[in-house]
Amino acid sequence: MSFTANSQDNDSIATMALARRSRRQFLGGSAAAAAAALLGSSLLSACASDGGAGVAASSTPTPDDGAPATGALRISNWPLYISDGFVAAFQTATGLSVDYKEDFNDNEEWFAKYKEPLSRRQDIGADLVVPTQYMSVRLKNLGWLNEISDARVPNKKNLRPDLLNSSADPGRKYILPYMSGMTGLAYNKAATKRPITTIDDLWDPAFKGKVSMLSDMQDGLGMVMLAQGSSLENPDEKSVQKAVDVVREQKDKGQIRRFTGNDYADDLASGNVVIAQAYSGDVVQLKADNPDLEFVVPEGGGTWFVDGQVIPYTTQNQHGAEAWLNYVYDRANYAKLIAKIRYVPVLSDMTDELNKIDPALAANRLINPPESDTKRLGAWASLSDEQTQAFTSAYAAVTAN
Amino acid sequence: MAGTASSSRQRSKVAPYLMVLPALAYLAVFFVVPFWSLLRTSLSSMGGSVYLPELTFAWDFGNYAHALTLYQDQILRSLSYAFTATVVSLVIAYPLAYVIAFKSGRYKNLLLGLVVLPFFVTFLVRTLAWKTILADDGLIVRTLDTIGLLPDDGRLLSTSWAVIGGLVYNSMTFMILPLFVSLDKIDPRLLEASKDLYSSSTAAFRKVILPLSLPGVFAGSLLVFIPAVGDFINADYLGSTQTTMIGNVIQKQFLVVKDYPTAAALSFLLMAMILAGVLTYTRALGTEDLV
Numbered sequence: 001m002s003f004t005a006n007s008q009d010n011d012s013i014a015t016m017a018l019a020r021r022s023r024r025q026f027l028g029g030s031a032a033a034a035a036a037a038l039l040g041s042s043l044l045s046a047c048a049s050d051g052g053a054g055v056a057a058s059s060t061p062t063p064d065d066g067a068p069a070t071g072a073l074r075i076s077n078w079p080l081y082i083s084d085g086f087v088a089a090f091q092t093a094t095g096l097s098v099d100y101k102e103d104f105n106d107n108e109e110w111f112a113k114y115k116e117p118l119s120r121r122q123d124i125g126a127d128l129v130v131p132t133q134y135m136s137v138r139l140k141n142l143g144w145l146n147e148i149s150d151a152r153v154p155n156k157k158n159l160r161p162d163l164l165n166s167s168a169d170p171g172r173k174y175i176l177p178y179m180s181g182m183t184g185l186a187y188n189k190a191a192t193k194r195p196i197t198t199i200d201d202l203w204d205p206a207f208k209g210k211v212s213m214l215s216d217m218q219d220g221l222g223m224v225m226l227a228q229g230s231s232l233e234n235p236d237e238k239s240v241q242k243a244v245d246v247v248r249e250q251k252d253k254g255q256i257r258r259f260t261g262n263d264y265a266d267d268l269a270s271g272n273v274v275i276a277q278a279y280s281g282d283v284v285q286l287k288a289d290n291p292d293l294e295f296v297v298p299e300g301g302g303t304w305f306v307d308g309q310v311i312p313y314t315t316q317n318q319h320g321a322e323a324w325l326n327y328v329y330d331r332a333n334y335a336k337l338i339a340k341i342r343y344v345p346v347l348s349d350m351t352d353e354l355n356k357i358d359p360a361l362a363a364n365r366l367i368n369p370p371e372s373d374t375k376r377l378g379a380w381a382s383l384s385d386e387q388t389q390a391f392t393s394a395y396a397a398v399t400a401n
Numbered sequence: 402m403a404g405t406a407s408s409s410r411q412r413s414k415v416a417p418y419l420m421v422l423p424a425l426a427y428l429a430v431f432f433v434v435p436f437w438s439l440l441r442t443s444l445s446s447m448g449g450s451v452y453l454p455e456l457t458f459a460w461d462f463g464n465y466a467h468a469l470t471l472y473q474d475q476i477l478r479s480l481s482y483a484f485t486a487t488v489v490s491l492v493i494a495y496p497l498a499y500v501i502a503f504k505s506g507r508y509k510n511l512l513l514g515l516v517v518l519p520f521f522v523t524f525l526v527r528t529l530a531w532k533t534i535l536a537d538d539g540l541i542v543r544t545l546d547t548i549g550l551l552p553d554d555g556r557l558l559s560t561s562w563a564v565i566g567g568l569v570y571n572s573m574t575f576m577i578l579p580l581f582v583s584l585d586k587i588d589p590r591l592l593e594a595s596k597d598l599y600s601s602s603t604a605a606f607r608k609v610i611l612p613l614s615l616p617g618v619f620a621g622s623l624l625v626f627i628p629a630v631g632d633f634i635n636a637d638y639l640g641s642t643q644t645t646m647i648g649n650v651i652q653k654q655f656l657v658v659k660d661y662p663t664a665a666a667l668s669f670l671l672m673a674m675i676l677a678g679v680l681t682y683t684r685a686l687g688t689e690d691l692v
Contacts, residue, residue, distance in 0.1 A: 108656050108657060109656065111452070112656060115452060115453065119453055138452060142452060142453075209554060209555075209556065209559070209641070210537075251642045254554075254641075254642075254643065256642050257559050257641050257642065258559065258640075258641055258642060259642060263638075266529075266532065270532070270533065270536040270537070270538060270539070271536065271537050271538035272532075272536055272537045272538075272556075272558055272559070385450065385451035385452055386451060388451070389451045389658075389659070392657060392658060393658045393660070396653050396654075396657050396658045399642075399653070400645060400649055400650050400652075400653035400654075400657075401472075401475070401645060401650070
């Protein structure tokens, strides 16, 4: 199977990719950021003993008087994860002033930086943040998120039902998805000389040293586990270990060239790697330069990933954040975001609004994946902290060894 | 006027202390405190919740044993990569520094400028550029392939040599500059004297230039070796799953696995090994007398 149905022109492909790629590129790979976080965390732990000050005890929410949101709203989002003029239009529509920062570069780095102040209930300089779902769930479990008022976000009804009923946050009380995307396999059909359809194709000796996997535990192991018939809805250490063992065996054989963050894109583009675990949107841009590249959801299954919008319990403007969420969840507004960012929409029935902007958007199967693809996409259950820790360590024992 | 004299004498006693104060304060905040905290972490046991672990200081030397048994391969690999990189950069840098110091005439400053020039481009970009240069479909690999010199696995990138090459390239300036300084300050009259005593050029180099340049060799080697042992960028971008260095492990332990005691213990093990290596090297080169 290959994705030949592709009706967009190259210009829109290029723009699409630029946005998507720049944002995802920060995941995992930024070594300089890691170094900064390292230094930061050692300093933090050195200063941790003088904590305790500044803890606000009150946790009872103030009753909603129904007054419209006012004042300043501070948003911390991933780089290039917004459309041009979106913030300005929101400000005009609501009268709020927005301090929009693109300073969310890496889930774990962000967490390492803010867990101390958050645990002490100190303001982190943001009223709304957009971590990936697993991180959002972690924050929720730690009790660091405010509930999002349904009355203040009536557009929540537009959310895709599968996301609304997610076990990550039943009823979506704390985490409202921002964008979603697919994790699958990208390959260079000129180099593989055959279509790639399953995860087992990664282990074909013909591709020895020409294969890359994602170093993120959920994105990397998810499709391996699905292919082994393991459940992501109900994962246990045994099924995770089974997947890790396969990866270790292939790594030791020299089959796997690298464990990557988003930087697999460069390896794929320059021919260092011919099959890579990949995020759907990246491939759109890479395809603009190299039409031989394809993206497939492997037969055994691929996974969804979701970035969620959350309100930290240290927010200074709860109603402002809710006004933002409601504005984003308006289909016409959201279509503008998709037109720029080119992820898979988290709102249902987007076709009409997307067609108004550009019919090619709705026709793109990476933005509007067909049923044949989505039925093969699994999603990780929300893991307990202990599970995340155990699974991450198990995978890290292979990826960093 | 006795009072004035004594107070000025007092001032001159205090002045040196005042002058080192900023450096001491800087060291205290950015070295001693993190160092102390890291040392405590490396001997702590971890408890409490997963994401807000409580580190209890417990003289837990098990962390060191744990770190050493699990990651000795990566430690050894890092030491051997760094050692090789140091030797290679010395071999490349010494003749260059020699030429700049003795033979470049009025081009001396220009050449030194060229040596420093790559530093104006950020380290990360320079490393990524090597990815492009060594790429499997790149010009170099194709050329080597044509003339039949390509190694068996058919690639240059994602090999040990690519990582070592990256380490050499990124640290070259640190080797050249100290070498240049020590060569440049050699008094030319000493060379003339050796010629007057009928020494050959080789003998003059061996008996005069080389011994006098040893402080530069020493400083350059340390400046290359120490950062190279702990480096993880080159292994990350130019290496493969088979070239993981200890820096990669520490990074992963701190940021992904969040096993702080093991990560801290690894950092200390590395520090201890570097220190031991440097002391041995100092002895071998007899640098205490030279500097």
